[in-house]
Amino acid sequence: MREAETTAGGGLELGTNWRRLVDGWTAASNIHSVTDTTSVSMEFNLPEVGRVVTVRFMTTTRLLVAFMTDGRFLKPEQLALAAAAANAWNTEQLLPMLSVWDVRGPQPCLAGVCSLPLTCRMTQxxxxxxxxxxxxxxxxxxxxCHQVFRL
Structure with missing residues (x-):
């Protein structure tokens, strides 16, 4: 690491080093990740419900975003229940923020989101x-969502 990255503010600036930080985390945790031009993704098993959660790190112009989904699409009759599940989660836990994603699209799903400003600094x-x-x-x-709401 360059001296300027570690001394000013005590960590790496997220905006220019987010991939390095994500790669460092996945390597230290022995997590397989897939990198493309805009994101770094990884999957986690949920053996208790027989599903997989995908977490994808990417940036917007101002934020590092971790987008999370279990890849299950919601049926139209599940949308109200999914909104209730998101409301319950957000009221009790807040993080990740849970929402019904792409509600107007052909295949809405549940999605979680966490974010940090790209201007913040963090150590590995x-x-x-x-x-x-x-x-x-x-x-x-x-x-x-699966066990309580059957989503």
């Missing part, structure tokens, strides 16, 4: 802790 250790927490909460969120 702090990022590892945060990313592991986000992934753990995503597992909880989708397990709960």
């Amino acid at each position: 250790s702090d990022f590892n802790t945060l990313a592991a927490d986000w992934a753990g909460r995503a597992r909880q969120m989708f397990t709960r």
Whole structure:
């Protein structure tokens, strides 16, 4: 690491180093990831409900976003229940924020989102802790959606 990246503010600036931080977390945690030009994705098994959660890290102009989904599409008759599940989760847990994604599209789904400003600075250790927490909460969120709401 370059000296300027680690001394000013005590960590790496997320905007220019988010891939390095995500790659460092996945390597330290022995998590397989797939990288493309805009994102880094990984999958986590939910053995208690027989599903897989995908977490995809990407950026907007101002944010690092972790987008989470279990890849299950909602049927039209499930939309109200999914909205209730999202409301319950967001009221009780708040993180990740859960929503019914692409509600006007042909195949809406449940999705969770966590984000950080690209201007913040983090050490690799702090990022590892945060990313592991986000992934753990995503597992909880989708397990709960399945077990409690049957989504």
